[in-house]
Amino acid sequence: MKVLELNNVHKVYNTTHIEVHAVNDVSLNFEEGEFAAIVGPSGSGKTTLLNMIGGLDMPTEGRILVNDTDLSTLKSSAIIDFRMRNIGFVFQSYNLIPVLTAKENIEFIMNLQKWSRKKRDERTMELLKAVGLEDRINSRPAQLSGGQQQRVAVARALASKPRFVLADEPTANLDTKSTETLLDIMEKLNRDENITFIFSTHDARVVKKARRVITLEDGKVVSDKTRR
Amino acid sequence: MITKTAWKNIWRNKIRSLVVIASVTIGIFAGVFAVGVMNGAIDQRIDEVIDNEISHIQITHTDFRSNNDLACNIKDVSRLEEYISGIEEVQAVSDRLFVVGMANTARKSTGVNIIGIDPDKEKEIFGLYNELKPGTGDYFGDPDREELAYIGFDLAKNLNIIRYEINDNVIDELKSAGLPAEILTEISKFSGERFDNERSFKKAMRSVISAKNESGYGKLILEKSQTFRERAKFTLTFVDSNNQLTGGVFRVGGIYNIPNSMFESGQVFVQDRILRRLIEFPENTAHQIVIRLKDVDDTRSMTKKLRTDFPELEVLNWKEIQPDMAMMSDFAGVMYGFFMVIILAALAFGIVNTMLMVVLERIKELGMLTAIGMNKKKVFRMIMTESVFLSLAGGVSGMVVSWIIIKITSTRGINFGSMQEGFEAMGFSSHIYPDIGIDFFLIVTLLIIITGVLSSVYPAFKALKLDPAEALRTE
Numbered sequence: 052m053k054v055l056e057l058n059n060v061h062k063v064y065n066t067t068h069i070e071v072h073a074v075n076d077v078s079l080n081f082e083e084g085e086f087a088a089i090v091g092p093s094g095s096g097k098t099t100l101l102n103m104i105g106g107l108d109m110p111t112e113g114r115i116l117v118n119d120t121d122l123s124t125l126k127s128s129a130i131i132d133f134r135m136r137n138i139g140f141v142f143q144s145y146n147l148i149p150v151l152t153a154k155e156n157i158e159f160i161m162n163l164q165k166w167s168r169k170k171r172d173e174r175t176m177e178l179l180k181a182v183g184l185e186d187r188i189n190s191r192p193a194q195l196s197g198g199q200q201q202r203v204a205v206a207r208a209l210a211s212k213p214r215f216v217l218a219d220e221p222t223a224n225l226d227t228k229s230t231e232t233l234l235d236i237m238e239k240l241n242r243d244e245n246i247t248f249i250f251s252t253h254d255a256r257v258v259k260k261a262r263r264v265i266t267l268e269d270g271k272v273v274s275d276k277t278r279r
Numbered sequence: 280m281i282t283k284t285a286w287k288n289i290w291r292n293k294i295r296s297l298v299v300i301a302s303v304t305i306g307i308f309a310g311v312f313a314v315g316v317m318n319g320a321i322d323q324r325i326d327e328v329i330d331n332e333i334s335h336i337q338i339t340h341t342d343f344r345s346n347n348d349l350a351c352n353i354k355d356v357s358r359l360e361e362y363i364s365g366i367e368e369v370q371a372v373s374d375r376l377f378v379v380g381m382a383n384t385a386r387k388s389t390g391v392n393i394i395g396i397d398p399d400k401e402k403e404i405f406g407l408y409n410e411l412k413p414g415t416g417d418y419f420g421d422p423d424r425e426e427l428a429y430i431g432f433d434l435a436k437n438l439n440i441i442r443y444e445i446n447d448n449v450i451d452e453l454k455s456a457g458l459p460a461e462i463l464t465e466i467s468k469f470s471g472e473r474f475d476n477e478r479s480f481k482k483a484m485r486s487v488i489s490a491k492n493e494s495g496y497g498k499l500i501l502e503k504s505q506t507f508r509e510r511a512k513f514t515l516t517f518v519d520s521n522n523q524l525t526g527g528v529f530r531v532g533g534i535y536n537i538p539n540s541m542f543e544s545g546q547v548f549v550q551d552r553i554l555r556r557l558i559e560f561p562e563n564t565a566h567q568i569v570i571r572l573k574d575v576d577d578t579r580s581m582t583k584k585l586r587t588d589f590p591e592l593e594v595l596n597w598k599e600i601q602p603d604m605a606m607m608s609d610f611a612g613v614m615y616g617f618f619m620v621i622i623l624a625a626l627a628f629g630i631v632n633t634m635l636m637v638v639l640e641r642i643k644e645l646g647m648l649t650a651i652g653m654n655k656k657k658v659f660r661m662i663m664t665e666s667v668f669l670s671l672a673g674g675v676s677g678m679v680v681s682w683i684i685i686k687i688t689s690t691r692g693i694n695f696g697s698m699q700e701g702f703e704a705m706g707f708s709s710h711i712y713p714d715i716g717i718d719f720f721l722i723v724t725l726l727i728i729i730t731g732v733l734s735s736v737y738p739a740f741k742a743l744k745l746d747p748a749e750a751l752r753t754e
Contacts, residue, residue, distance in 0.1 A: 107650055107748040128654055135652020142751065146647040150287035162280035163652055207651070
């Protein structure tokens with residue numbers, strides 16, 4: 052089942068003197084349950100593409116359809132609501148709320164969606180167990196290692212059972228061991244919950260795990276390979 | 280969740296939040312305490328005016344107040360008094376004679392209002408009998424002596440009835456009161472000498488003690504050196520009902536001391552029957568009927584009723600007789616409101632500054648929150664809640680501190696002794712008991728919440744304008 056469709060997407064930034072084509076005529080489809088990596092050198096347009104897929108930025112040209120909803124047709128408040136219900140985000144620098152515990156960080160989106168306390172508690176425990184942090188439930192981000200923080204961020208991204216998760220360089224700040232643990236967890240969650248994962252990365256370890264690898268260069272897709 | 284997060288957010292930077300809370304606490308305390316002192320002073324002044332000077336309602340002939348003509352009087356007073364006494368809201372009624380005249384001693388004379396009263400009936404209306412200066416006699420304590428008068432302390436000083444003298448007893452009293460030995464030695468030089476008035480005594484003191492010692496001990500020396508000859512004689516002269524100059528020799532029966540120099544220096548109380556005889560005034564006639572109500576809140580309605588009942592007479596309540604008091608009473612609340620608004624406005628700028636820093640420091644986080652689905656309304660609410668929490672935390676602690684300090688000082692009072700003369704010249708006591716009603720605390724709480732909300736608007740709008748993609752790129 053198709054969860055995401057990009058049709059001739061362009062993103063042009065107008066600087067003082069020149070136009071910069073950050074994303075240039077990209078057309079891609081993502082099926083449910085994919086574990087895909089978007090790779091490419093710095094400045095190739097990975098983050099811009101991810102931002103547009105997540106509705107944080109709008110294409111200059113072309114259409115992005117999530118579950119057949121064209122993001123460009125939604126008002127800004129509707130896009131935020133759409134993101135909350137359909138898209139999970141994992142950021143390079145974790146971006147957890149420092150004053151909240153691991154549990155509270157994971158619960159945050161469920162709270163925004165007004166889930167019942169019982170449902171929230173069940174889902175939070177399930178995710179904390181899945182990311183192996185059930186013993187750090189009341190720890191604040193500052194009391195967790197980088198790897199642990201990113202695992203909490205993954206759990207937060209999955210909390211409201213989104214259609215897909217966008218992870219922008221999720222392993223960039225992690226050591227080898229933490230990266231492996233995180234990738235194993237994400238792979239398992241992808242399998243168990245059938246949630247699509249799309250990474251932007253230039254980490255070879257992530258690329259190795261990905262079942263689909265899309266390569267960008269100068270904003271263009273230069274290869275799109277799927278592994279069995 | 281937003282409320283909980285907002286509360287936790289204000290403790291991210293404990294020192295900064297505590298500084299803001301402390302500044303709000305100090306600001307609120309300063310405002311509330313100053314209002315408490317002002318309110319206490321005004322309440323005391325109003326109580327003083329009602330209890331000692333004018334009571335709740337006065338009835339006079341319509342022309343009496345404008346020309347003080349003895350002929351402008353109230354007839355058939357006993358019938359009126361009987362009727363008024365029968366009204367449920369009325370606590371007590373008394374009638375007075377009122378004559379303008381001169382008080383004279385061998386050395387001085389001054390203009391006074393001579394008020395003829397029934398001392399026992401007056402006691403039910405006024406508390407002036409309680410204000411007797413110790414050691415100066417009594418309040419019409421000897422019913423057989425008609426010539427006794429009850430005069431104010433300032434009048435006694437003006438008439439040189441109060442004199443000043445340094446003698447062995449005074450030296451002993453000053454010594455036990457802790458006056459330093461060197462000052463005692465200096466002032467002992469005047470031992471045995473008597474000063475007719477305060478000015479000459481002060482002048483003599485200044486010639487032997489320093490200005491610093493005078494400001495520290497001058498008041499004590501002045502008080503202890505006062506001497507008074509019991510039953511001192513003075514004369515009162517005035518015009519009688521036949522427009523003939525007349526008068527009588529009176530003796531000081533007692534001296535009252537209240538925090539209103541003007542009243543003290545101008546009002547002499549004598550027994551009704553002797554004044555009536557001296558001005559040849561008919562029985563059952565008076566110039567003034569004074570009424571004390573059971574509840575001050577009935578003043579307006581009772582004034583209206585009495586005006587309807589006695590349209591031929593002038594019925595005035597305390598607010599109309601002393602419009603300055605009425606103004607103080609009516610506008611005190613407005614003044615306090617303005618005062619607090621100014622303080623809170625100043626504090627608001629501090630809160631705006633802090634909240635702006637909070638937003639600027641958390642650009643990336645606010646971008647992340649918008650990215651994961653926190654809508655702008657919720658972001659706005661979170662920033663606003665943080666700001667209200669900061670204001671409320673400071674406000675509540677400021678009010679608790681104010682309440683405790685006001686509670687302590689309201690029983691002990693605050694003595695502005697060094698400014699006593701100035702205070703009393705304006706009719707205020709220099710010993711103030713701060714007081715504030717619970718309604719004021721509730722209004723201040725509401726104002727603090729409004730301040731918090733208003734202070735958050737600009738920083739919250741800043742947060743709303745953030746572009747999440749750009750905010751997430753911020754380092």
